[in-house]
Amino acid sequence: MPDPGPSPQRPGPTAAPARFGAPSLADALAPVTGTAEAAAVGGRVLPTRPVRPFGTAPVPEAAAPAPAHEPAPAGPAHSAAALERILRGPAGLGTVSLHWARTEEPPAAPEPAAPAASRPIPGLYHHPVAEPDPVRVEELGRRIKAWAVDEVRAFPPEWEDQFDGFSVSRYMVACHPDAPTLDHLMLAARLMVAENVVDDAYCEDGATSPDVGGRLLLAHTALDPVHTTGEYQPAWEESLSSDAARRSYRSAMEYFTGAATPAQADRFRHDMARLHLGYLAEAAWDATEYVPEVWEYLAMRQFNNFRPCPTITDTVGGYELPAELHALPAMQRVIALAGNATTLSNDLYSYMKELKSPGKHLNLPVVIAEKEGLSDKEAYLKAVEVHNDLMHAFEAESAALAAACPDPRAARFLKGVAAWVDGNHYWHASNTYRYTLPDFW
């Protein structure tokens, strides 16, 4: 998984690039025992707050009552504007056909992200998005922090400010503009946090550790459960609360399966298996100091990829893309292209940060420079073009598939993937303290 990480806790020109899950956090992720969470039933730790059974109602029906802790909206005009913005979907060049709801009137121009907070990479093909609803961002932030701190203890209390800097609520609200309720957004936010905890704890700081294969498989069982005998099942179940990574995966997945259909959960498990294979390939190359060919790097990056995030867009949106439509080769290709484009965008935004990190951190510009004998600047600009080509291919093939597939759920899913790509770009571009850009223009 690309590591979006947080904004640094104390931003400033001289601040060291910090992130949620930096080594000191990883060190702090040791097992904690004897807490209330350990008061489990049959070795199975239950979440302290049951998931609301909001099912798969489509958006119009799901313009739902505000959650108990959500600040009351300012009034009908505010609500209507917020709903209209949510339903409007992605905006910008090339997204004319990607609106959630058509109206007789032309949609209003989106509110751009605050200029001071956004610095897109010059020449990077992308679509600006409306500024995420601040009311949702605030309440989602409160809820996801409560989950991370109180329910799964993803990090010790002294790291709460780091977690706040991660801005996961702004991220997820930007990526899921059609989520009908905060409960739906929480599904995405928990998984995003959990994926970052696992990546940080098992991969980023332990990529060359030869036991990462065993550790990741045991973490994967928090998503894809073990079925064994009565004698050995409890020890496995207990293992799921034994570190922050597994606690986070397990709880986030439990909420997710409570809302998703079995086929949606199976799809997510598959994407996570791909992600873990990608982690292990990258770890193997790191351990052997192997610099892959560009095509090999691109193949690995299709697995170590944001894909698990956009492909839950239907669950977060409160509907289901049927498994048969999801499995269509054309749909699989569109999902892969979107995942690859958005993942390479992460490579480009994190280029300077990764240059400063110890050792050689593989990313597309670095691999192109080494394997094709280009200067750093030439390689970076070529990587931008690779990204742009993938974005254009994604949009062209997505439009063709939407036109060819009469099922409205396919069209909505494709819009949701596009919205995720745009929201992910917004989040990266607005993290100007984290993602400084090279001086190539």
Place this chain on the structure above:
Amino acid sequence: MPDPGPSPQRPGPTAAPARFGAPSLADALAPVTGTAEAAAVGGRVLPTRPVRPFGTAPVPEAAAPAPAHEPAPAGPAHSAAALERILRGPAGLGTVSLHWARTEEPPAAPEPAAPAASRPIPGLYHHPVAEPDPVRVEELGRRIKAWAVDEVRAFPPEWEDQFDGFSVSRYMVACHPDAPTLDHLMLAARLMVAENVVDDAYCEDGATSPDVGGRLLLAHTALDPVHTTGEYQPAWEESLSSDAARRSYRSAMEYFTGAATPAQADRFRHDMARLHLGYLAEAAWDATEYVPEVWEYLAMRQFNNFRPCPTITDTVGGYELPAELHALPAMQRVIALAGNATTLSNDLYSYMKELKSPGKHLNLPVVIAEKEGLSDKEAYLKAVEVHNDLMHAFEAESAALAAACPDPRAARFLKGVAAWVDGNHYWHASNTYRYTLPDFW
């Protein structure tokens, strides 16, 4: 993947335990270039014999014309007997409800495997199966060898006798008694051969190689294709013909996707991602000389598992278990239990062989002995009980699911999984030269 391997080429009390894919075979799997296969179109290697579009017709309709090269049946009586045997399905204690087709008359007792060729582990809960149709075995053997030798060059010509000893045709005919045609059986046989080639080339002889993570991911792209730009796509496509492992995966998957629905292909890819995660966990433990807890070993073995084989039973049977039914938690549990039972059976049959191999080869008896302080005999007998418990759980939960799910495809699929488990046991028990048993009784 458990390594079923072949019977040794020259069996005898003093013969070294040889197998298809032994180190010298792996050494021989180096890329071969400049052959007819390299005459590819646009970097894409096409099979020399196109797959027959036999679709997903159900069994009754698919009692099909004999393939062009299939020996003509002896006559109507022969055909009827063969068909009846195929439709009869698994037999033996506990399989009363697991018949393919119900008739007014009680089914005839199955032909047992030739006693001289079968030595089941004492106390191992299993069901004997009818001896595989020798006509099918012979013709499938001829075809799969032609594919392995001529189409994908899975091994050099001098290893053909070793390949013959693998007996993959007898294996697959035993595991898929409801396959309507030899073309359907070929789908399973190609994948089984390919999985063994990859395991042998990348894992069994390179488990401690730190680059196995990168190699397996690139092999996985032969099943789950890369989608990248026009500049880099051809190099990836060319890579798929660069070694025997990828040639085998790629070709077997191409035939499979030509016959399976997209959802069936997606299911298979997911199971293969699981398998590769299991390989990498086992490799990590091997590299670090880590002896896992028994529950950890069982968790790993649920991934490094036969699962990809039985879950294609519907494609090989010419029908489809719909994705929604496949994803049901109860179905996932039954599949996992069946996969775990049949995989642990492999541990038990290969115990003596693995004891003789260099280094410590993890299997369930070895892990139980070390972690629970039991003697080798006690640990082995306990492992038999673990297997039996999983078999009983599989059968009980399979029967409950079949009763609860009214869709006849679910019932047929569950019977197909049971047939695969029984056929796999038959294959192991009849490889008496390969799988000698310990003297524990």
